[in-house]
Amino acid sequence: MANDMIHDIFSGEPNLSTTERAVSVALGLGIAAAAAQPRPNKWLSLAALVVGVGLxxxxxxxxxxxxxxxDRL
Known part of the structure; x- marks a missing residue:
């Protein structure tokens, strides 16, 4: 089951330009790094980490x- 989910996430033709990819990686790593800083609200840090890793x-x-x-619509 987990392998099917991983396959679904990483399958498909690349549909992002090089610029979009670079911006996504840079923003994602920046948000994830900011989430690693100690904060009083742990749930907000977790949400930021999830968003950063997703990007x-x-x-x-x-x-x-x-x-x-x-694009299909």
């Missing part, structure tokens, strides 16, 4: 599922 993965794979869906 970094989006840039690293070059595939954005939301963009793929919007």
């Amino acid at each position: 970094a993965l989006r840039g690293a794979t070059g595939h954005c599922a939301m963009k793929a869906v919007s």
Whole structure:
């Protein structure tokens, strides 16, 4: 089951330009690094970490599922 989910996340043709990929990786790593700083609200830090990792993965794979869906509409 986990392998199917991993395959779904990383499958698909790259649909991001080089600029979009670079910006996603840079912002994702920046947000994830900011989330690693000690904060009083641990849930906010966790949310920022999840968003940062998501953006970094989006840039690293070059595939954005939301963009793929919007291109079909």
